[in-house]
Amino acid sequence: MAQTDNYFEMKEENIEKASKALKAMGHPIRLKILCVLGEEEKPVMEIVAQVGTTQSNISQHIDILREKEIITSRREGSKILCKVRDTQILALLNAMQQTFCPI
Incomplete structure (x- = not known):
């Protein structure tokens, strides 16, 4: 089978x-926030408790995640x-969990 130049045919968008x-997601705290959220909606103070840093720090990272949609x-x-806003992000988190944190 010949390999094409566009192995991953993805739209630019x-x-x-x-x-x-x-x-x-590249920052450890932001990745932790997303892992804590998973498919659920959670209050910021619960995220703070589970991530284990200050409310101010979590709020800053939440702002970045919100700005990046x-x-x-x-x-x-x-x-x-x-x-989490979008099921594609949840699918990506799931794939990372299966790759890096297998049960």
Whole structure:
């Protein structure tokens, strides 16, 4: 079978989206935040408790993930709730977990 120059035929917009997601996820704390969230919506203080750093630090990283359109957040009373925005990010997290953290 002949190999083509376009082994991974991806649209430019998908390449950009993947690159942006990987850059945003490239920091250990941001990756931990995404792993803590998984498919659930969680309050910031629960994320703080599970990640194990300060609320201020988590908020800064959540802001970056929100700016990069990786997560969304909403206010409910006095709580800020966060969740992963897109199932493609969840699929990527799942693939990384299977690769780097096999059970």
